[in-house]
Amino acid sequence: MSIAVKELHKRFGNFTALDNVSLDFPNGELTALLGPSGCGKTTLLRIIAGLEYADRGQVLLDGQDASQQHVRERQVGFVFQHYALFKHMTIFENIAFGLRVKPRAVRPSESEIREKVTRLLELVQLDWLADRYPPQLSGGQRQRIALARALAVEPRVLLLDEPFGALDAKVRKELRRWLRRLHDELHVTSIFVTHDQEEALEVADQIVLMNHGVVEQVGAPAEVYQHPATPFVYGFLGNVNLFHGRVHEGILDAGGVQFSAPGHADTKDAVGTGYVRPHEFDIDRYSPGAEGLVVQLRRVHSIGPLAQLELERDDNGDLVEAMISSERYQSLNLKVGEALVLRPRRLHVFVNQQ
Incomplete structure (x- = not known):
């Protein structure tokens, strides 16, 4: 019926x-x-x-x-x-x-x-x-x-x-x-x-x-x-990290860190928020000049096939949650307190309606 x-x-x-x-x-x-x-x-x-x-x-x-x-x-x-x-x-x-x-x-x-x-x-x-x-x-x-x-x-x-x-x-x-x-x-x-x-x-x-x-x-x-x-x-629908900032001509500026927002190429200086799920980040050790969001590793929960990382942004102290495979975590041999760089593979931006 x-x-x-x-x-x-x-x-x-x-x-x-x-x-x-x-x-x-x-x-x-x-x-x-x-x-x-x-x-x-x-x-x-x-x-x-x-x-x-x-x-x-x-x-x-x-x-x-x-x-x-x-x-x-x-x-x-x-x-x-x-x-x-x-x-x-x-x-x-x-x-x-x-x-x-x-x-x-x-x-x-x-x-x-x-x-x-x-x-x-x-x-x-x-x-x-x-x-x-x-x-x-x-x-x-x-x-x-x-x-x-x-x-x-x-x-x-x-x-x-x-x-x-x-x-x-x-x-x-x-x-x-x-x-x-x-x-x-x-x-x-x-x-x-x-x-x-x-x-x-x-x-x-x-x-x-x-x-x-x-x-x-x-x-x-x-x-x-x-x-x-x-x-x-x-x-x-699931955990998500929020990045608040301003959207201008296809770029989200979230506290000095810039993310691409190609769906908003025609947007001019609007308040917006970027959404990234924990598994949608690439993570590497920090090196001078590296592009991405600089964070400090604060806590790791690694049981089973996935490792959950609790990270603190260097620029404003906000917490970010990321998820990588346990194999990737072990190969990086990360230590709490280390500086890392995050780059979102996929970021969805919503512009606030005025």
């Missing part, structure tokens, strides 16, 4: 949760709503589900206006952060619940229910837990059962609100991969809310970046990471 929202606006008192949001969610794809707390992503999800109603705007399901439809009419599967399983029911009965409460005219037979629940338990790889109760399961297992229960009623769309937020990092990573494999098998149009950048980049087909109730950027994971449309997107 295709989903679209048109010019959605929602306020809670004086707080604007959604400010004229329009989006398309492609049929059969997994879309992540990503952004900080309070950006409007959960409100948007709940309006699509029919759990909230917008002050104005439309929700379109397969091109039909569903804005005033009740949640039951929308055929939506919803998975919350906190499982919401019935503790007094077995795992089997939890999954069967949505089928058993259907109106008699459309309710499956008992044998059909048993067959469907068994198939779903196999799908989420927990068929051996059918007779257990939710308190006997781990957090990751309970979340997979919650997903199976949402799928039991054959939803036209699956909505997940921070589905792995209550789990520890290792379990989250395992479930992310599992969700991606499951989605590739089922191809149910799915939208999930997260504030975890890594989660969105790893799992989603499409990412919607939200901030203060508006959409900052929409695109494939590689697109939004490599070509951020706004300073917010650049800063939110």
Whole structure:
């Protein structure tokens, strides 16, 4: 099913949760709503589900206006952060619940229910837990059962609100991969809310970046990471170093250090900021006359394949974070306190709008 929202606006008192949001969610794809707390992503999800109603705007399901439809009419599967399983029911009965409460005219037979629940338990790889109760399961297992229960009623769309937020990092990573494999098998149009950048980049087909109730950027994971449309997107998706200064005719002057800004060749004396990710620097020992940013090595964290370097600028004392391979770090044989030269291989400049 295709989903679209048109010019959605929602306020809670004086707080604007959604400010004229329009989006398309492609049929059969997994879309992540990503952004900080309070950006409007959960409100948007709940309006699509029919759990909230917008002050104005439309929700379109397969091109039909569903804005005033009740949640039951929308055929939506919803998975919350906190499982919401019935503790007094077995795992089997939890999954069967949505089928058993259907109106008699459309309710499956008992044998059909048993067959469907068994198939779903196999799908989420927990068929051996059918007779257990939710308190006997781990957090990751309970979340997979919650997903199976949402799928039991054959939803036209699956909505997940921070589905792995209550789990520890290792379990989250395992479930992310599992969700991606499951989605590739089922191809149910799915939208999930997260504030975890890594989660969105790893799992989603499409990412919607939200901030203060508006959409900052929409695109494939590689697109939004490599070509951020706004300073917010650049800063939110991973670590980044900022170089503040003035932009004039293709040059960013950041405190006397000049960086090339070829995308701004026509800009005249404007305030701007350069963005460089830690892995986008070339690093060498300092030698007199070397071009680049002169820094002092203050701290090194080298575990595994990468070495993180904390560096202090000579000119203004600002800290810069850089990342190089452990092999490169070992070959340079760097010592804390040494003078180094940084040169960004890639720098994106945003000019402040006047």
